[in-house]
Every structure is written in structure tokens, then in C-alpha cells.
Amino acid sequence: xxxxxxxxxxxxxxxxxxxxxxxxxxxxxxxxxxxxxxxxxxxxxxxxxxxxxxxxxxxxxxxxxxxxxxxxxxxxxxxxxxxxxxxxxxxxxxxxxxxxxxxxxxxxxxxxxxxxxxxxxxxxxxxxxxxxxxxxxxxxxxxxxxxxxxxxxxxxxxxxxxxxxxxxxxxxxxxxxxxxxxxxxxxxxxxxxxxxxxxxxxxxxxxxxxxxxxxxxxxxxxxxxxxxxxxxxxxxxxxxxxxxxxxxxxxxxxxxxxxxxxxxxx
Numbered sequence: 001x002x003x004x005x006x007x008x009x010x011x012x013x014x015x016x017x018x019x020x021x022x023x024x025x026x027x028x029x030x031x032x033x034x035x036x037x038x039x040x041x042x043x044x045x046x047x048x049x050x051x052x053x054x055x056x057x058x059x060x061x062x063x064x065x066x067x068x069x070x071x072x073x074x075x076x077x078x079x080x081x082x083x084x085x086x087x088x089x090x091x092x093x094x095x096x097x098x099x100x101x102x103x104x105x106x107x108x109x110x111x112x113x114x115x116x117x118x119x120x121x122x123x124x125x126x127x128x129x130x131x132x133x134x135x136x137x138x139x140x141x142x143x144x145x146x147x148x149x150x151x152x153x154x155x156x157x158x159x160x161x162x163x164x165x166x167x168x169x170x171x172x173x174x175x176x177x178x179x180x181x182x183x184x185x186x187x188x189x190x191x192x193x194x195x196x197x198x199x200x201x202x203x204x205x206x207x208x209x210x211x212x213x214x215x216x217x218x219x220x221x222x223x224x225x226x227x228x229x230x231x232x233x234x235x236x237x238x239x240x241x242x243x244x245x246x247x248x249x250x251x252x253x254x255x256x257x258x259x260x261x262x263x264x265x266x
Contacts, residue, residue, distance in 0.1 A: 090180035104223030106144030164227035186256025
């Protein structure tokens with residue numbers, strides 16, 4: 001018997017439809033703690049400095065009876081601006097272009113319902129459980145920082161080497177990559193082009209999850225995909241390597257209808 005995301009309590013298709021129909025609702029904390037608030041804001045400010053952003057506003061609220069003491073709900077967003085002539089929207093992508101993958105640091109804030117179901121319910125582990133296969137605790141593996149790729153991608157943008165960028169979040173490569181593809185283009189991804197990190201292999205083994213479902217739920221070790229012309233690929237890889245980024249060619253753009261096909265089974 002195989003497991004999929006729906007069996008863990010999450011229906012991706014229903015979720016997509018829900019997002020289409022409703023507006024996001026904001027929540028707040030039960031009782032504000034000055035110490036916790038300072039730590040949160042300090043962390044946000046540090047991230048803003050590292051990525052050249054300005055923290056221009058915010059709001060806090062208390063909702064007695066809604067949250068338990070010590071529980072916090074934090075939400076944030078980034079607003080940017082770009083000159084229209086510099087917009088990277090994937091329109092320049094054509095069959096033959098190269099797809100380059102940049103590694104993720106972990107789950108990158110997606111697929112946690114399934115991950116929790118596998119680790120905590122099926123395996124019976126606790127957050128503090130030390131997992132030899134991961135060389136860390138379950139909590140630290142699940143809470144690995146979601147990477148920012150700005151520093152390594154910005155030089156590529158300045159050179160005009162990028163035709164498209166796909167941030168691999170919820171939906172994995174299967175659902176995110178097609179969003180940057182223009183009409184009459186599809187993607188072919190080589191699953192053996194990179195090593196899938198241990199956390200994903202462990203989740204698949206313990207949960208009996210089909211490979212296609214894994215690639216639809218998790219990033220599988222690829223957090224960002226850069227589309228570039230075949231003639232620019234070597235230069236892009238060299239520049240990323242110089243920046244300390246172990247990027248790899250993971251596939252190519254082919255003729256098709258905005259889908260992703262995988263070759264070379266794991």
C-alpha cells in the first residue's frame with residue numbers, strides 16, 4: 001500500500017481551489033511577550049538586512065481565548081518592484097533551453113502535514129528524537145532554514161543570463177516549473193541529475209510514498225530552477241560555482257504543453 005498527501009489529511013487539489021475562492025485571514029497572538037517580540041523582530045530585521053529589504057511596517061494584536069498562552073501566529077510578506085524591461089516572466093524560454101537546479105536546505109516550509117504524519121504518527125517519533133540517518137533530531141531536520149537565493153541569482157540577472165526562475169515550493173517541481181513555461185514548451189527533468197537529500201528518502205521509505213507523489217509534494221532537494229539558453233549554461237554554472245553554489249543541470253526545455261516529464265527513475 002502506498003501513501004499520498006491526501007491520506008495525511010491534505011488534498012492539494014482542494015487546497016488550490018480553496019485558495020482561489022477565499023482571501024487570507026490574519027491571526028494574532030494570545031498574550032504578547034516583549035522578549036519574544038524582540039526576538040522575532042530582530043530575526044526579521046536580520047533577514048531584511050541580508051536580502052536588501054526594508055522592514056517598513058507591522059502590526060501586533062492579542063486575542064484572549066483564541067490562542068493558548070505561549071502560542072504565536074506570525075505572517076509576513078514581501079513587496080517588490082521591477083522595471084518592466086527587466087521583468088523575468090519566462091516568455092523568452094524556448095525548447096532547447098537548459099534547466100539548472102540550485103539545492104534546497106530541507107523541506108523549505110512545504111509538505112509538513114505529510115512529513116508530520118510520517119515521522120510522528122507512523123514512525124512514532126518525537127521532535128527531540130535523534131535520527132542517525134539524518135545526523136540530527138527530527139525537529140532540526142524539519143525546521144531547516146528556507147534558503148534565500150537572492151545573493152547567488154542577482155549577478156545572473158545583471159548579466160541577462162536568466163530566462164526564467166521557478167521557486168520550488170508547495171507542489172514541488174511538478175507543479176511549480178510549468179508556471180514559468182510559455183505555450184508550446186514543456187520540461188524534461190532527469191531525476192538522477194542530483195542526489196536526493198536523506199530527509200526525503202527517509203520520508204518516502206517510512207511512508208511508502210510513491211515517487212511521483214514525492215515530487216508533487218516536496219522539493220526533493222531542488223529549491224530553485226534557473227532556465228537559460230544552452231549557450232549560456234556553462235557560464236551560469238561557472239558563476240554559481242564561483243559563488244559557492246553547487247548547482248547542476250537537471251533537465252531541459254522541450255516542445256510540449258506546459259508539463260513536466262521525468263526521466264531516469266530513482
